[in-house]
Amino acid sequence: MQAQAIRQAFLDYFVEQGHQIVPSSSLIPRNDPTLLFTNAGMVPFKDVFLGLEQRPYQRAVSSQRCMRAGGKHNDLENVGYTARHHTFFEMLGNFSFGDYFKREVIAFAWRFLTEKLELPAAKLWITVYEEDDEAAEIWINEMGIDPARISRCGAKDNFWSMGDTGPCGPCSEIFYDHGPDVPGGPPGSPEEDGDRYIEIWNLVFMQYDRDSSGKLTPLPKPSVDTGMGLERLAAVLQGVHNNYDTDLFKPLIAAAAEISGKTYGQDAATDTSLRVLADHIRACSFLITDGVLPANEGRGYVLRRIIRRAVRHGRKLGMESVFFHKLVAPLVREMGTAFPELAHAQRDVERALEREETRFRETLERGLSLLEDAISGLPADAAIPGEIIFRLADTYGFPVDLTADIARERKLRMDMEGYEVAMSEQRNRSRAAWSGSGEVKTERIYHDLAMRFSATQFTGYTQCVGEGKVL
Numbered sequence: 001m002q003a004q005a006i007r008q009a010f011l012d013y014f015v016e017q018g019h020q021i022v023p024s025s026s027l028i029p030r031n032d033p034t035l036l037f038t039n040a041g042m043v044p045f046k047d048v049f050l051g052l053e054q055r056p057y058q059r060a061v062s063s064q065r066c067m068r069a070g071g072k073h074n075d076l077e078n079v080g081y082t083a084r085h086h087t088f089f090e091m092l093g094n095f096s097f098g099d100y101f102k103r104e105v106i107a108f109a110w111r112f113l114t115e116k117l118e119l120p121a122a123k124l125w126i127t128v129y130e131e132d133d134e135a136a137e138i139w140i141n142e143m144g145i146d147p148a149r150i151s152r153c154g155a156k157d158n159f160w161s162m163g164d165t166g167p168c169g170p171c172s173e174i175f176y177d178h179g180p181d182v183p184g185g186p187p188g189s190p191e192e193d194g195d196r197y198i199e200i201w202n203l204v205f206m207q208y209d210r211d212s213s214g215k216l217t218p219l220p221k222p223s224v225d226t227g228m229g230l231e232r233l234a235a236v237l238q239g240v241h242n243n244y245d246t247d248l249f250k251p252l253i254a255a256a257a258e259i260s261g262k263t264y265g266q267d268a269a270t271d272t273s274l275r276v277l278a279d280h281i282r283a284c285s286f287l288i289t290d291g292v293l294p295a296n297e298g299r300g301y302v303l304r305r306i307i308r309r310a311v312r313h314g315r316k317l318g319m320e321s322v323f324f325h326k327l328v329a330p331l332v333r334e335m336g337t338a339f340p341e342l343a344h345a346q347r348d349v350e351r352a353l354e355r356e357e358t359r360f361r362e363t364l365e366r367g368l369s370l371l372e373d374a375i376s377g378l379p380a381d382a383a384i385p386g387e388i389i390f391r392l393a394d395t396y397g398f399p400v401d402l403t404a405d406i407a408r409e410r411k412l413r414m415d416m417e418g419y420e421v422a423m424s425e426q427r428n429r430s431r432a433a434w435s436g437s438g439e440v441k442t443e444r445i446y447h448d449l450a451m452r453f454s455a456t457q458f459t460g461y462t463q464c465v466g467e468g469k470v471l
């Protein structure tokens, strides 16, 4: 079953159960400065759950684009290395705003997986929160699950809260067993870190309101929020273990392999880089489509980090010149129908990526040789000196996680304490040198303009043209 059909089957199933389809919102949360990105399907419904906003429906279903890089959920380091993590992914979710609760949502989820998609029950594994007897009882008595296939887990994975106060409650998660060929054990067991059992669906039962003293009061109308990764479900239904082997990623990996002249599936390091490119082109293209541009702080800095990480992996694959923007067209071919806004933004996305890569390539080689010189004589398991991490960041535009990615490949550690020291020394130096004029601010404005429009061309005193744009 292709991803497109899976997405549709999910929406259709929940429409049959009386849910309203709500289109995906932007990756930039609306009216929520506390959150870097939309990182779950419930984010656009936050105010509905809090009772601050009314909607004409009490049941909703969506396929929400999500980003987990930077911020509270950060899966950037996992990308390329685990079978299941992306920075950008789609979360399928069904929601009840004070309407149905535990009994119904468990039945919906189970029936969707085992009846609609015909997944064998023997392949599924359930977790419940250790104190949630009610959920365990529903799974065992109403769904007929063997108690031996249910793990009771602690608050870390199985108790959800919106913030320090407010709605919260236990979760129940559904895992898929990819079989004994993959190392790992069921959730809650000592071997759970492996990739054999993969979490596919999280059901959150919002049943309490937590006050500032930590006291939990039952909500008069409990709600439900669920989230299932489309990419993970696609892997299950396409009979592959790794998300990157699904139809969502294969064409992107093939495009990256073609541009670099490499073959996928022959060498672990090459495969990691190809997966990173396939993931990062999705993340970067959707971020730019949703209005983010590379910058030195906030959301724009997360985008910059992802682009630079991709460029470094491209260079590892032997791409000597600017290439990353060439993956936008293959992405639009795959996702432009489901996300027309992406197709509309194609040219802007390509231009922004090309500009950022060109810029980074001005310092990439010199940064890499500085790093090579610094680590060539180091023994195994030594740390990259903090001073080097700092110089790479400050002078060569290497975000710290990019250096950390190289450290991981070389099995080196990162001297982050030394990095902090080097950074505060630099801060003290520039504070001492600061003349107190207002120029810093002006410089900042020119810097931001240059970031947005790149080099400008002087064409006389009547107009100034930057890449075809009249300023």
Ligand code: ATP
Residues within 6 Å of the ligand: 068, 075, 084, 085, 086, 087, 088, 089, 091, 199, 200, 201, 202, 227, 228, 229, 230, 231, 232
């Ligand atoms: P994991 O434990 O595997 O990191 P999670 O518990 O952090 O997942 P949730 O916050 O419960 O994930 O999100 C709900 C669902 O979204 C997950 O069950 C999974 O299917 C999907 N999901 C979460 N993070 C990612 C990611 N980085 N890439 C792809 N899918 C994801």
Ligand code: MG
Residues within 6 Å of the ligand: none
């Ligand atoms: Mg996670």
Ligand code: MG
Residues within 6 Å of the ligand: 157, 199
């Ligand atoms: Mg989890």
Ligand code: MG
Residues within 6 Å of the ligand: 157, 173, 199, 202
């Ligand atoms: Mg989870």
